[in-house]
Every structure is written in C-alpha cells, then in structure tokens.
Amino acid sequence: MYIYTDVVLNFSCEACGKCCRNDWQVTVDEQSYRRNAELFLKLGKQAEFQRAFIPIQGRKSLGEYACIAKRPGEGCWFLTTDNLCKLQQQAGHSHLDTVCQTFPRYPMNTARGIELTLSFSCPAVLKRVCRSEPLTIIRSDHPPMTFPSNTYTVDVFPDQQSLFSPLRHYFELEQHFIDILQCREMIIAERINLIKSTIFSVAALKHDDDFNRNLTSLFYRNYDLLDATLKPTETDCYTPDVLLEHFLVNFVFKKPFYTYGLQRGLLLLEHIWRYIESIRNQATDQVTDMQFTKAAIMDVEFQYGHNRSALLQQVRC
DSSP: OEEEEGGGTTOOOOOOOHHHHSSOOOEEOHHHHHHHHHHHHHTTOHHHHHHHEEEOOSSOOTTOOEEEOEETTTEETTBOTTSOBHHHHHHOGGGSOHHHHHTTEEEEEETTEEEEEEOTTSHHHHHHTOSSSOOOEEEESSOSSOOOTTOOSOEEOGGGSOTTOGGGGHHHHHHHHHHHHTOTTSOHHHHHHHHHHHHHHHHHSOSSTTHHHHHHHHHHHHHHHHHHHOOOOOOOOOOHHHHHHHHHHHHHHTOHHHHSOHHHHHHHHHHHHHHHHHHHTTOSSHHHHHHHHHHHHHHHHHHHHHSHHHHHHTTOO
16 A cells, blocks of 8 residues: 555646755765766776765765765755755666655555555655645555655554554544645634643543553544534635645654654744744735745755754654
C-alpha cells in the first residue's frame, strides 16, 4: 500500500537550481565514492574527481564517507549554468547519491505501507500548493512516483510501542491532528491550541483497560467542538493562512509526533509556527504576507530537513 499527499501527483523538477545552491552538505557513502572514482577514471578526469569528492576526516555519521565540493558562489560542483546536473548527464539519474535521487521526496516506511510526501523547501512544491483546496491523503496499490528503495526518512510501527502508550494509536492521532489543522472556521492559533490541549488530555489518560475507549471519547468530543464551529462560508480562497495550513498538515504527515514523541513533537510544531508568524508579522499587506510566509516556510523546512539537530536544540523539553 502507498499512502501519500496529493501534492506528489505529477510532480516534476523545474530545474530552478535552488536545491543545488543551498548551504547543505551533500554526503556520499563509500560505495558511491568508489563508484564515482571508477566513472571519473574511465572519463580520464581523475584530477576533477579529487577536487569534487572530498573524503570526510575524523568522526563520520553512518553512511557518510565523503562530501561533494561546492564552487565558490555557484553551488554544487556539478551544477551547470542551465541548472542541470553534469553528473546525471554523464552517468544517469540512478548514479546519483541517495540525497540527490530522493529530494524533494520524503519517503517513510510505516506499518500501513510506504508513505510519501514532498519537502516544502522546494520552490516547485510550493507552486503545487498555491491553491485553496485542502491537502488530501491518497491510498493506492501503486506508487505515485519513482524513488530509491530503502531510503526511508523514518520507520513508523505503532504496534511496537508499549500497550498503553499513546503512540500505539499514532495513525489515529495523526489523522485527528490533520483534521484539526484543516478546520478553517478556527484561526491557526486556535487549531494549534486544540492540538496542544488534546496532547495534554491524552497524557492524562489512565493506563488501564479503558485507555482505548477514553481516547476515542476524547476524539469525539473534539469533533463535536469542530462541528460546532462550522458555519456557511463563501468559497475558500488561497491566502497566506491557507498556505500555512498546507505546510503544517504536510509537516504532521512527516511523523514528527512519532519520531520525537507527542510532547516534544508539540514543542517543535509550536516553535515552527511561532517562527513563521514572527516573519509574517513584518508584512505590510497581503502580498508581502504571502511572500514572507513562503520564505519562512522554505527556511524552516530546510532547517528541519538538513539542519535538524540545531532546530531541535531550540525546542528541548
């Protein structure tokens, strides 16, 4: 089973070059390093190989053997003037390292199947969510796009949690949080606060045989509250708040509440939301509000995807 956000449908790279000019360090494992050494040897470009692939000295993370060099002010070593990848042109997409093959795809290995969404740090992805319609979750027997196997960003298996752990009901909690975030009769702050109160209420539930029933009752009370806010509205239009909603829904779908736990996941969600709001507060009208919202979303998404340790340092419990 493949479960994915509808933004992945018909996605294609627009060759803007932004991801290749970002500040992240693209690393390769030893196998990729050796594979490229053979390629450049065949091409008679050993000197370029030594400049382009720099072995990492000292302590390394798992799977990191070398990094790809950057040209001063020009981004990745292999980025051409027309924003294409010279390495891909020479050897094909499958020759690229895992990061370059995968981004902006965000594949996850879960008990429900392979789940997939996209990173909002990619300008082409932001263009796809410039719409009023809410994001939807699609289930299919077929993958919506190709991506490298065994490159999952997270593993989510709630049945492995302890019997009365709230994370044993993670998928129900995730969908509930998404439902709350997509209730547009509430302002964003009210939606965040309802998620917060829900997490506190879940933490207060007794760990006994009534846990499942009490959790379900909590969900029903929240849905009654959401239903009470419903009122006839005109056709929704695309606004900065709608874009922020799309981003927050996509963020929750990326499983931070499972990865870091409900409490720390909440702190991370609140921190990200407040950061975006602090940038938006500088706007003078709706046009600049949209511009600032897009810029803040791309920045914080980049931090979450490629500088997560620093971001998490800011939200320690």
